[in-house]
Amino acid sequence: MPAPDPARTAFLRAQPFAHRGLHGDGRLENSRAAFVAAIAAGYGIECDVQASRDGEAFVFHDADLDRLTDQTGPLAARDAAALDGIRLTGTDETIPTLFQLLARTLGRVPLLIEVKTPATDILPICRAVARELDGYRGPAAVMSFHPGVARWFRRNVPAIPRGLIVSEEDRHGPTHDARRTLALAHAKPDFLAYDIRSLPSPFAARFRARGMPVLTWTVRDAAAERIAAAHADEVIFEGAHR
Template identity: 55%
Template sequence: MAAFDAAIAAGYGIECDVRASRDGVAFVFHDAILTRMAGRDEAVAALDAVALDGVPLPDGGAIPRLSALLARCGGRVPLLVEIKAEGRHVRSVCAAVARDLSRWPDAPVAVMSFNPWAMRWFVKQQVGQVRGLVVTQQGKGRIRGGIARALALWLSKPDFLACDIRDLPSRLSRRARAGRLPVLTWTVRSAADRARAAIHADQSIFERGHD
């Protein structure tokens, strides 16, 4: 939460990763397993919300609920919610995110995911919610990767793309911008990344203010 508070104070938009607890509550957490951040070999999805509330992080704080982050932002800064979900099992986390967002109907919030099925859930269930597809070409073959991306675009019908900075410029990003589909890029960490993003993307997702 300290990082989010610093971003809000500086007027920066925020990007966060979200997973669902066993009982369908949205928590701001990147990893599927608690090991790296909390030293516990348990999955986020295996614990209920009350149990997750009691898991301490290295800074002494707790794992934030998405509802708490939304309240902290108070609609003052844009928020990008990246939904973490595997395969087609997306209903729990998508419904949890949608429920929290419904309490802030006028806040500048968009959802995005690597998982096109998560974005398709919003296409079907939350008409009008701004959504994006997160993409990377790293470690993927040209033909197989191209087919997977085409299918993902068809399923998710995104309002924007969030492209890996290492891929830019790419055929996908050029075609998107030519078709007036905004392109965000992640994760910008250096002056070289900033220069690349300025030419080939419409907005960047970075880690620190000086990035």
């Protein structure tokens, strides 16, 4: 697999990424307040997106609303109009849309968008993300555990850098090595986002040596920082950084 064009992925190596925004100290993950704080600090923003029932991209990590709102049940079961009225727990904020995040960021810091997919149909969320990124002028990349997401963007919106998220936790041995290789061949990503618990990894090192950027998540302490410095190109972090 040829190395990606370094110019397309240089922004991924240029600064740390705040995992789900710079949350904590009263700021919820994937909230407008967390994104504003990350922008003010000059960090890139990592966020999660998934599709409403009618195909709009909302910035939210969990499949269900229960943990972070006063509502229950799957986010994907609600239309955009209903989701617009749901407040994040303990805040005056509603669940942000990807459109709102892009409008707030305006290219001031890079965006790393994790595309959350159902097991059955990745097309609604891929199309929703591509639609919102159409015409966006700032640095942005997409990534997913699902290799079909990177494959879809490569075929349909090749200008957007795409990554494959990888974890080797509880998945060792030749069978899983083969599956990772097949996923990489299917996705043909521009970068890898690797579980810090899985580093160092011969698999990640092999592709990093070929020029593919390797980011690592989620870095939360000094020990993880040291591992990341030795085995990755940049971090996706939570909490105090450096």
